[in-house]
Amino acid sequence: MKTTTDSKLDELARVPLFAGLPKVDLERIAAAGDIVDAPCGSDLTREGRLGHEVFVLLDGGAAVHAGGEVLNVVEPGSVVGELAVLGRGRRTATVTTTAPSRVFVFAGHEFRRIAHDMPVLASRLLRKVAEHLAA
Amino acid sequence: MLRRSARIELLRRVPLFEHCSQTELRRIAQRVDELALPAGRRLTREGDPAREFLVLVGGSAEVSQRGKRLRVLGGGDFLGELALVAGTPRTATVTALTPVEVLRLTARDFRALMRDVPSLQLKVLQALASRLDEPEFV
Numbered sequence: 001m002k003t004t005t006d007s008k009l010d011e012l013a014r015v016p017l018f019a020g021l022p023k024v025d026l027e028r029i030a031a032a033g034d035i036v037d038a039p040c041g042s043d044l045t046r047e048g049r050l051g052h053e054v055f056v057l058l059d060g061g062a063a064v065h066a067g068g069e070v071l072n073v074v075e076p077g078s079v080v081g082e083l084a085v086l087g088r089g090r091r092t093a094t095v096t097t098t099a100p101s102r103v104f105v106f107a108g109h110e111f112r113r114i115a116h117d118m119p120v121l122a123s124r125l126l127r128k129v130a131e132h133l134a135a
Numbered sequence: 136m137l138r139r140s141a142r143i144e145l146l147r148r149v150p151l152f153e154h155c156s157q158t159e160l161r162r163i164a165q166r167v168d169e170l171a172l173p174a175g176r177r178l179t180r181e182g183d184p185a186r187e188f189l190v191l192v193g194g195s196a197e198v199s200q201r202g203k204r205l206r207v208l209g210g211g212d213f214l215g216e217l218a219l220v221a222g223t224p225r226t227a228t229v230t231a232l233t234p235v236e237v238l239r240l241t242a243r244d245f246r247a248l249m250r251d252v253p254s255l256q257l258k259v260l261q262a263l264a265s266r267l268d269e270p271e272f273v
Contacts, residue, residue: 083264086264087267123249126249126259130216133226133267
């Protein structure tokens, strides 16, 4: 029988950022955050505000807005909010759920510690941020 | 050319490398070249292929895109990582405003260093993320 922890690990293992990580690393990630339900229309981040969490969309959908424009659509498996946590702390965009969603929420300090301790994660995040900046 | 020990001391004062161990600094020192370049020299040119990573250790340089100044870099700042990591051409032109001293790593050595000294990846990542929140002009 699968426990709640096992199903949390299974869900995290399907996130591209965490793909292929050993079980011990997934367990550490799972212990560093909580899965929460976010009704449609919930703001995960607000442009210009200080942000202390990183979100992984497990189910549902979200849209990224900045300066009143929709910039991007967030699909399940995507990570949002990492720029403020890794950078100067201010949100660069508003991210709002567009459907009832399930979200894994990391505390920023835990996320930074994990990125420090898991080079493969830092490397994937580095590529993601660089591609975003270079676009 | 600085002696190995002097180069390690120089590296230790660069914020990017400040938390590196002595072994890591030795590894970096083996890979970097030091260059002294005159004011006005282009360090990168927007649109060119990315071939190197540079750390400014002295002097200042201007970052511009399509002729507009974006920011000024000073000692300890680094450049060139964005195109190397993203695999794109140079995203900006960087021009020395004063005589500058730089540490240079080839693209290949930069990638090897990111692999061998994982703590650097997070520092480069944090520097890139901070850049998104900078005012457009400084």
